[in-house]
Amino acid sequence: MDGVVARPDLWANFIWPAYALTLVGLIGLLVWAFLSMRGAEKKAEESRRK
Secondary structure, eight states, rough: OSSTTOOOHHHHHHHHHHHHHHHHHHHHHHHHHHHHHHHHHHHHHOOOOO
């Protein structure tokens, strides 16, 4: 029986890159959100000083 069940390496070759891509995307999203938040806080602080 040569099927997907007998070839778990095919599943692993798909799942690990999918997890890696998701993790990279999540980290990128968190960095982008953090930088956007810092920029908004800086603008808000500057508008309070005026």
